[in-house]
Amino acid sequence: MKKVKLKVPATVANLVCGFDILGMAVHDPYDEMEFRLLETPEIIIKHTDSFGLPEEPTGNVAGIVLLKIQEYFNLKNGFEVIIRKHIKPGSGLGSSAASAAGAAFGANILLGNKLSKEEMVHFAMFGEELASGVRHADNIAPCIYGGITLVKSTNPIDIIPLNSPDLFVTAVHPQVEVKTSDARQILKKNITLKSAVEQWGNIAGLVAGIQKNDLPLIGRSLTDVIIEPIRSILIPKFDKIKEKSLQLGALGGGISGSGPSIFMLSEQKETAEKMAQMMKSVYDEIEIESLVYVSKINPKGIQLVEEA
Numbered sequence: 388m389k390k391v392k393l394k395v396p397a398t399v400a401n402l403v404c405g406f407d408i409l410g411m412a413v414h415d416p417y418d419e420m421e422f423r424l425l426e427t428p429e430i431i432i433k434h435t436d437s438f439g440l441p442e443e444p445t446g447n448v449a450g451i452v453l454l455k456i457q458e459y460f461n462l463k464n465g466f467e468v469i470i471r472k473h474i475k476p477g478s479g480l481g482s483s484a485a486s487a488a489g490a491a492f493g494a495n496i497l498l499g500n501k502l503s504k505e506e507m508v509h510f511a512m513f514g515e516e517l518a519s520g521v522r523h524a525d526n527i528a529p530c531i532y533g534g535i536t537l538v539k540s541t542n543p544i545d546i547i548p549l550n551s552p553d554l555f556v557t558a559v560h561p562q563v564e565v566k567t568s569d570a571r572q573i574l575k576k577n578i579t580l581k582s583a584v585e586q587w588g589n590i591a592g593l594v595a596g597i598q599k600n601d602l603p604l605i606g607r608s609l610t611d612v613i614i615e616p617i618r619s620i621l622i623p624k625f626d627k628i629k630e631k632s633l634q635l636g637a638l639g640g641g642i643s644g645s646g647p648s649i650f651m652l653s654e655q656k657e658t659a660e661k662m663a664q665m666m667k668s669v670y671d672e673i674e675i676e677s678l679v680y681v682s683k684i685n686p687k688g689i690q691l692v693e694e695a
């Protein structure tokens with residue numbers, strides 16, 4: 388019986404302007420996943436965390452991904468997965484993507500690395516479909532590839548790994564739940580050509596800034612005229628946190644994924660830590676509990692920590 392242990396990182400999707408196409412992996416928080424290949428065809432999911440997530444394979448994003456892989460390879464084997472989740476579900480930090488991407492990655496190692504990264508993304512997207520109703524890959528891709536990725540297309544899958552600037556990421560997760568599925572439903576289905584043109588400018592500017600390591604360009608491209616004005620209404624003190632972060636020296640930032648987490652990028656650790664303190668105190672003032680993370684962009688993504 389083979390065993391694989393993984394460290395699966397949180398991800399920040401959208402990077403403000405790149406709805407459903409841009410994302411980055413961070414070092415903290417991360418989930419731990421342990422896989423065993425079984426002689427029998429069952430899929431067993433166990434959670435050793437306290438989030439009360441479904442353990443039946445069809446209700447858990449990891450289970451769905453494993454079922455699809457089992458079906459694709461016509462396997463007689465099954466899988467046992469033990470998940471210790473530290474990325475809170477509904478945080479906007481890619482909690483569902485971590486389990487989905489981790490499942491594809493872990494199963495692939497147990498099966499002798501038969502899948503390409505694109506194929507792992509393909510299977511992991513079934514997990515995102517279960518969580519949010521949509522097969523988006525902007526969290527899954529950076530989880531699997533590491534660093535910052537551009538999802539040029541999901542059909543066919545075309546993932547462009549971008550550079551990983553050496554930046555700090557401060558994230559705050561106020562303890563109000565925003566489900567990705569709900570945060571998608573409130574979005575407008577149509578946008579004006581004027582706002583599309585503005586957004587294209589921001590996305591292109593951000594990708595150019597990342598590739599050229601032009602930090603001021605990254606900062607001024609972290610602007611969203613389409614999604615943020617609608618979703619930020621669901622996040623208490625969003626404007627205040629953004630304004631104060633910029634005053635403290637953030638390059639820029641905004642909603643992480645579909646929220647409620649907010650992330651900010653900075654060059655200096657000191658700035659990142661000051662922002663974390665400020666974010667916590669803003670939520671303390673209004674008696675909303677919050678979790679704060681000071682981390683860096685994670686160029687590697689999912690890490691294999693043990694194989695036996």
Ligand SMILES: Nc1ncnc2c1ncn2[C@@H]1O[C@H](COP(=O)(O)OP(=O)(O)O)[C@@H](O)[C@H]1O
Pocket residue numbers: 440441446447448449470475476477478479480481482483484486487517518519565566567568644645
């Ligand atoms: N293994 C899992 N990890 C995280 N969420 C899961 C898992 N399995 C099922 N879910 C469901 O997915 C949803 C959380 O996903 P989502 O709203 O996208 O949160 P996040 O933004 O943190 O990824 C919840 O409804 C949760 O019950």
Ligand SMILES: N[C@@H](CCOP(=O)(O)O)C(=O)O
Pocket residue numbers: 398400401406407408478479480481482483484523525526567570571643644645646
């Ligand atoms: N592009 C998606 C990203 C969702 O990220 P999550 O971390 O909130 O699951 C969206 O914005 O809906």
